[in-house]
Amino acid sequence: AVPAYPPPESEEEESWVWSQIKAEARRDAESEPALASYLYATVLSHPSLPRSLSFHLANKLCSSTLLSTLLYDLFLASFSANPSLRSAAVADLLAARQRDPACASFSHCLLNYKGFLAIQAHRVAHLLWLQHRGPLALALHSRVADVFAVDIHPAARVGKGILLDHATGLVIGETAVVGNNVSLLHHVTLGGTGKAVGDRHPKIGDGVLIGAGATILGNVRIGAGAKIGAGSVVLTDVPPRLVGGKEKPARHE
Amino acid sequence: AVPAYPPPESEEEESWVWSQIKAEARRDAESEPALASYLYATVLSHPSLPRSLSFHLANKLCSSTLLSTLLYDLFLASFSANPSLRSAAVADLLAARQRDPACASFSHCLLNYKGFLAIQAHRVAHLLWLQHRGPLALALHSRVADVFAVDIHPAARVGKGILLDHATGLVIGETAVVGNNVSLLHHVTLGGTGKAVGDRHPKIGDGVLIGAGATILGNVRIGAGAKIGAGSVVLTDVPPRLVGGKEKPARHE
Amino acid sequence: AVPAYPPPESEEEESWVWSQIKAEARRDAESEPALASYLYATVLSHPSLPRSLSFHLANKLCSSTLLSTLLYDLFLASFSANPSLRSAAVADLLAARQRDPACASFSHCLLNYKGFLAIQAHRVAHLLWLQHRGPLALALHSRVADVFAVDIHPAARVGKGILLDHATGLVIGETAVVGNNVSLLHHVTLGGTGKAVGDRHPKIGDGVLIGAGATILGNVRIGAGAKIGAGSVVLTDVPPRLVGGKEKPARHE
Numbered sequence: 038a039v040p041a042y043p044p045p046e047s048e049e050e051e052s053w054v055w056s057q058i059k060a061e062a063r064r065d066a067e068s069e070p071a072l073a074s075y076l077y078a079t080v081l082s083h084p085s086l087p088r089s090l091s092f093h094l095a096n097k098l099c100s101s102t103l104l105s106t107l108l109y110d111l112f113l114a115s116f117s118a119n120p121s122l123r124s125a126a127v128a129d130l131l132a133a134r135q136r137d138p139a140c141a142s143f144s145h146c147l148l149n150y151k152g153f154l155a156i157q158a159h160r161v162a163h164l165l166w167l168q169h170r171g172p173l174a175l176a177l178h179s180r181v182a183d184v185f186a187v188d189i190h191p192a193a194r195v196g197k198g199i200l201l202d203h204a205t206g207l208v209i210g211e212t213a214v215v216g217n218n219v220s221l222l223h224h225v226t227l228g229g230t231g232k233a234v235g236d237r238h239p240k241i242g243d244g245v246l247i248g249a250g251a252t253i254l255g256n257v258r259i260g261a262g263a264k265i266g267a268g269s270v271v272l273t274d275v276p277p278r279l280v281g282g283k284e285k286p287a288r289h290e
Numbered sequence: 291a292v293p294a295y296p297p298p299e300s301e302e303e304e305s306w307v308w309s310q311i312k313a314e315a316r317r318d319a320e321s322e323p324a325l326a327s328y329l330y331a332t333v334l335s336h337p338s339l340p341r342s343l344s345f346h347l348a349n350k351l352c353s354s355t356l357l358s359t360l361l362y363d364l365f366l367a368s369f370s371a372n373p374s375l376r377s378a379a380v381a382d383l384l385a386a387r388q389r390d391p392a393c394a395s396f397s398h399c400l401l402n403y404k405g406f407l408a409i410q411a412h413r414v415a416h417l418l419w420l421q422h423r424g425p426l427a428l429a430l431h432s433r434v435a436d437v438f439a440v441d442i443h444p445a446a447r448v449g450k451g452i453l454l455d456h457a458t459g460l461v462i463g464e465t466a467v468v469g470n471n472v473s474l475l476h477h478v479t480l481g482g483t484g485k486a487v488g489d490r491h492p493k494i495g496d497g498v499l500i501g502a503g504a505t506i507l508g509n510v511r512i513g514a515g516a517k518i519g520a521g522s523v524v525l526t527d528v529p530p531r532l533v534g535g536k537e538k539p540a541r542h543e
Numbered sequence: 544a545v546p547a548y549p550p551p552e553s554e555e556e557e558s559w560v561w562s563q564i565k566a567e568a569r570r571d572a573e574s575e576p577a578l579a580s581y582l583y584a585t586v587l588s589h590p591s592l593p594r595s596l597s598f599h600l601a602n603k604l605c606s607s608t609l610l611s612t613l614l615y616d617l618f619l620a621s622f623s624a625n626p627s628l629r630s631a632a633v634a635d636l637l638a639a640r641q642r643d644p645a646c647a648s649f650s651h652c653l654l655n656y657k658g659f660l661a662i663q664a665h666r667v668a669h670l671l672w673l674q675h676r677g678p679l680a681l682a683l684h685s686r687v688a689d690v691f692a693v694d695i696h697p698a699a700r701v702g703k704g705i706l707l708d709h710a711t712g713l714v715i716g717e718t719a720v721v722g723n724n725v726s727l728l729h730h731v732t733l734g735g736t737g738k739a740v741g742d743r744h745p746k747i748g749d750g751v752l753i754g755a756g757a758t759i760l761g762n763v764r765i766g767a768g769a770k771i772g773a774g775s776v777v778l779t780d781v782p783p784r785l786v787g788g789k790e791k792p793a794r795h796e
Contacts, residue, residue, distance in 0.1 A: 065425040071360055072426055078355045096354050097436070101602050101611075102584045105354075107577055138487045139443060139464045141424065149432035171647065172571040173578055179655035183603070186439045186458075186692045186711045188729070190645060203461045205439045205692075206477070208709045208729055208755070211645045220484075223441070223461055224477060224712070224730060226755045226773070231726075234644045249461070249479045249505055252755055252773045267479070267505045268523040270774040318678040324613055325679055331608045349607050350689070358607075391740045392696060392717045394677065402685035439692045439711075456714045458692045459730070473737075476694070476714055477730060502714070502732045502758055520732070520758045521776040 046124045054127050054143055055086040061144040079148060087116035087123055093148065094158055098180040111173075115161045122160050125197035128217075129153055132198045136220055152201025155187035162191040193227075196243070203249075213238035216261065222249035230255045230272070242277060299377045307380050307396055308339040314397040332401060340369035340376055346401065347411055351433040364426075368414045375413050378450035381470075382406055385451045389473055405454025408440035415444040446480075449496070456502075466491035469514065475502035483508045483525070495530060552630045560633050560649055561592040567650040585654060593622035593629055599654065600664055604686040617679075621667045628666050631703035634723075635659055638704045642726055658707025661693035668697040699733075702749070709755075719744035722767065728755035736761045736778070748783060 043049035062080040066073040079096075083089035091112035099105035116122050133146040133153060140146055146153050158181045165174035174191035182188045187201065189209040196217035201207060203223035209215065212235070213227040225247050229237040239253045242260050247253070248267030259265065260277030275281035296302035315333040319326040332349075336342035344365035352358035369375050386399040386406060393399055399406050411434045418427035427444035435441045440454065442462040449470035454460060456476035462468065465488070466480040478500050482490040492506045495513050500506070501520030512518065513530030528534035549555035568586040572579040585602075589595035597618035605611035622628050639652040639659060646652055652659050664687045671680035680697035688694045693707065695715040702723035707713060709729035715721065718741070719733040731753050735743040745759045748766050753759070754773030765771065766783030781787035 069423055069426050071364065072429060075355050102581050111577065145428055149428050151435055170575055173575050175651055175655050176578060176581070182657055182711070183690060184436060188709050188711060203441050205435070205441060206459050206712050206730060224459060228755055231752065246484065249481055250503065250756065254773060267507060322676055322679050324617065325682060328608050328682070398681055402681050404688055437689060456694050458688070458694060459712050477712060499737065502734055503756065520760060
């Protein structure tokens with residue numbers, strides 16, 4: 038018998054999530070005929086999660102000069118050649134369901150979460166960056182910044198199981214590193230102080246939660262499991278599991 | 291004789307505002323021929339405010355997979371069947387003229403204010419939500435978040451006479467409630483603390499003003515007429531008419 | 544012999560920068576065939592910087608009702624008739640290369656920096672404003688706010704050599720003045736207090752640096768060379784060369 042929940046990071050997990058998404062889309066297309074052709078084009082006509090995701094991303098990010106066909110081929114080739122990109126996407130879908138009380142279904146996240154879509158596009162841009170294809174990586178980065186108002190430099194290294202909640206205004210600089218299972222709220226900045234060149238951006242440990250509008254500047258370390266308060270400005274290391282940058286909310290109660 | 295200013299929330303008020311908008315558009319089309327066909331398409335070719343607004347919203351929010359015809363029909367059906375949506379739109383237009391010194395005309399607000407357009411689309415998404423049409427409500431919500439960088443969950447209840455000034459980056463969570471005649475500046479968050487599920491977002495009283503970048507978290511009450519300072523973080527109730535969250539600006543003078 | 548670096552604000556400087564951009568685009572088109580037709584359309588097919596920039600801006604900012612041909616003609620006419628707009632664009636390109644460690648080339652800035660593109664469109668909108676063509680200026684302003692999430696009122700006066708780093712969420716109000724060689728990070732607000740009408744927005748001196756998310760409100764003066772800390776709220780004058788609004792980061796270390 039098929040397990041109720043397949044082992045993490047397996048091909049089974051990807052096909053399980055994809056079967057959930059298709060079932061959700063079929064249910065929604067039946068209950069809402071106005072969405073049927075949209076759900077067919079974005080989900081139901083595709084044989085796999087990478088194809089659906091590539092189609093959806095290409096349509097969101099294309100422009101009159103950067104064609105959807107070019108982007109679709111680029112995304113699909115990247116997802117096909119790199120199983121780790123696919124397992125990261127699956128881990129992000131699971132993270133949204135588990136950590137965001139407003140996330141009602143996998144298909145909702147796949148179709149509607151600009152943070153989810155921005156991070157998948159970033160992973161492809163990062164791959165291009167590592168392959169010394171900087172101009173294409175930066176063109177993709179620019180489209181993500183325009184369309185989603187999410188600005189992640191292609192050189193930034195980002196883990197899996199990431200939740201970018203609301204996502205608008207997120208900025209992650211060139212030499213930043215973000216661990217696994219990190220949640221970043223909207224308007225978070227992982228930026229430079231403006232005084233340094235080279236390795237100048239924050240390093241965020243596994244399982245960190247950074248509240249809305251928090252600004253973390255410089256090559257500082259936020260230890261695993263730390264929580265950074267909304268609206269705080271953090272310029273030094275925060276130890277693991279500490280609740281950091283909390284003074285500001287406390288003072289403004 | 292027709293009164294100079296009709297009674298609030300009447301059909302007369304809607305047709306008075308619409309006649310103002312048409313007169314402004316005619317004047318602008320004459321003085322600026324480059325805009326004539328734009329103003330004809332968005333305002334002058336339409337027989338009523340709901341039709342003009344539905345056309346404009348559909349054009350702004352459509353995509354290659356979510357067609358403008360579908361959105362136009364959806365908006366027009368919603369505005370036609372719900373006079374309260376129309377009177378709320380009129381109240382929002384009046385609020386922009388009365389409270390925003392940079393708002394030069396009703397047509398400027400109708401055509402150019404992303405905050406005004408986002409809130410009209412939200413009211414339709416909220417109606418769909420109440421009709422148990424969640425998937426369509428969330429698809430519309432997602433388009434508003436992409437196009438305007440304004441993220442209002444379809445379940446959030448929002449009053450009338452609302453001014454979303456500048457609007458970029460506004461986030462209003464699922465169980466938030468916003469009263470009448472409220473002004474919210476850009477980058478305002480009415481969010482959750484991340485610790486609660488269920489009813490977890492702020493309740494904003496009538497006539498409240500919330501400054502740019504203020505972050506209000508949790509199921510707290512901001513009393514009627516309160517003013518919340520720019521950049522403040524508010525985690526507890528604020529009594530009516532109080533100037534709350536003001537410490538931060540005071541300390542940074 | 545042609546100097547390695549031409550005199551500032553000369554026609555030579557513009558043609559030098561343009562020749563750099565063309566050489567970069569040729570190199571990128573060769574190394575990345577997937578971008579060749581994009582680079583041909585945006586850069587290589589154009590005989591001058593103003594034509595390339597006008598084409599790129601028109602394509603980014605057009606909509607189904609505001610056609611790219613209209614915008615292209617408007618931008619090109621403005622750049623052709625106003626050498627100061629062209630020299631300001633060149634100064635902005637140089638500022639990005641000099642002040643942003645992540646800016647790898649002039650063509651990267653021209654094609655991908657939404658802050659650079661937003662400020663060029665603003666200068667045209669400001670010109671229209673001065674020519675009493677308010678409705679067209681505001682329509683352009685609105686498109687920039689939608690497409691780039693950058694909101695600069697057409698009446699605001701902005702100098703040259705401006706770096707809008709990341710740019711998302713920037714708001715500059717109607718009566719604000721920004722000097723030359725100013726760097727503004729993302730989410731910066733130069734806004735009003737909501738209590739005043741008329742001349743109610745900040746005046747920013749030459750060479751000022753304003754950190755991410757700083758909120759400066761009211762008709763206050765930020766003196767030349769001052770640095771304003773990320774996330775700070777500033778409600779009073781800051782003397783020249785002072786590091787202002789720094790308390791907040793200090794308290795949240």
